[in-house]
Amino acid sequence: EPEVTQTPSHQVTQMGQEVILxxxxxxxxxxxxxxxxxxxxxxxxxxxxxxxxxxxxxEIFDDQFSVERPDGSNFxxxxxxxxxxxxxxxxxxxxxRLAGYEQYFxxxxxxxVT
Amino acid sequence: KNEVEQSPQNLTAQxxxxxxxxxxxxxxxxxxxxxxxxxxxxxxxxxxxxxxxxKHGRLIATINIQEKHxxxxxTASHPRDSAVYICAVRGYSGAGSYxxxxxxxxxxxxxx
Numbered sequence: 001e002p003e004v005t006q007t008p009s010h011q012v013t014q015m016g017q018e019v020i021l022x023x024x025x026x027x028x029x030x031x032x033x034x035x036x037x038x039x040x041x042x043x044x045x046x047x048x049x050x051x052x053x054x055x056x057x058x059e060i061f062d063d064q065f066s067v068e069r070p071d072g073s074n075f076x077x078x079x080x081x082x083x084x085x086x087x088x089x090x091x092x093x094x095x096x097r098l099a100g101y102e103q104y105f106x107x108x109x110x111x112x113v114t
Numbered sequence: 115k116n117e118v119e120q121s122p123q124n125l126t127a128q129x130x131x132x133x134x135x136x137x138x139x140x141x142x143x144x145x146x147x148x149x150x151x152x153x154x155x156x157x158x159x160x161x162x163x164x165x166x167x168x169k170h171g172r173l174i175a176t177i178n179i180q181e182k183h184x185x186x187x188x189t190a191s192h193p194r195d196s197a198v199y200i201c202a203v204r205g206y207s208g209a210g211s212y213x214x215x216x217x218x219x220x221x222x223x224x225x226x
Contacts, residue, residue, distance in 0.1 A: 035214075043157075043200065043216040056213050089155050102147065103214070105157040 002026045004106035006092050012112045016081050021109045023075045023092030032075045033093040033103060034067065036060070043091065049075065082113045116141040120201050120217040127224050133188040135220045137201030140182065144204050147214065148175050148186050151198040160186070160199075191224045198222070 005024045013019050025032050034046040047057040049067055064080045075094075079086055089110050093103040117140040127133050137146070148160040161168050161175040163184070168175050172191075177184040188195055201217040 037155075042218045043202070043214075045213045045215070048213060058213070091157060102159040102162040104159065105149075107154075107156040110155070 004092055004094055004104050006090075006106040006109050008109060009107065010110045010112070012114065013082055015084060015113055019079050019082055019111065021077045021079075021090050021092075021111070023077070023094075023106055024073055025075055025092065025094030026096075026104055027073070028096060029094035029104070030097045031055075031095040031103075032067075032069070033095075034077045035091040035093065035105075036088040037091065037108075038085075038088045046077070046090075079111075082111075084113050087111055087113045116143065116203055116205055116215045118201055118203055118215055118217040120199075120220050122220060123218065124221045125223070127191050127222070129192060129224055129226050131191050131224075133191050133195075133222065133224075135186045135199050135201075135222070137184045137186070137217055138182055139201075139203045139215075141205065142179075142182070144206050146177055146184050147202040147204070148184075149200040149202060151200055151219065153197070157200070188222075191222075193224045193226050196222055196224050 007022045032049040035043050037043045045058050047061045047067055048055045066078045068076050089108045091108045092106040095101055095103045119138050121136045145162055145164045147162050150158045150160050163177050172189045174187040198219040198221050200219045202214040204214055
């Protein structure tokens with residue numbers, strides 16, 4: 001069964017460094033999402049992406065965040081200058097074009113900012 | 115902004131018990147998701163529903179749109195059902211975005 005994959009599974013970085021989290025959505029899906037979950041807290045929406053542009057973003061998704069689909073298969077989340085509070089699990093998800101379909105989640109990348 | 119509340123926060127059950135997890139939300143929605151999060155952190159989608167009832171194996175999900183309430187039932191619970199169960203709702207946001215608002219989750223432990 002096709003699945004969403006994410007790399008790396010765990011990333012440790014120093015405060016102020018840039019990180020890129022990578023996702024490979026399911027191949028025929030057209031809508032893409034990033035979510036984050038700070039340890040012990042609920043999952044939060046960051047951004048949705050369709051037709052090579054952001055379709056919606058949350059208050060969390062400020063100027064230090066960006067997303068890109070550079071090559072038609074990868075979907076990336078870049079954090080330009082990481083802060084301690086960016087430490088969280090980041091989930092990618094994708095959905096087919098048709099309405100009424102569920103989102104499929106990746107296994108997540110645990111980001112630790114020291 | 116939609117507020118999603120789940121109850122209980124924690125639930126311990128004996129193997130074989132019938133389990134119910136509840137979710138309520140404050141604003142009308144276009145769909146509701148039930149998700150399962152394993153101890154390792156991965157999230158699996160169990161159901162997406164906008165009305166009525168869905169069943170998959172031992173899992174049953176129901177939703178009452180008028181009461182803004184959904185329940186997830188697990189029949190004949192098993193230790194492998196131990197996980198965090200998360201309710202997430204989709205509002206009437208802009209075309210194509212389908213932003214989800216999540217509850218805090220219910221941690222289920224099934225004891226042999």
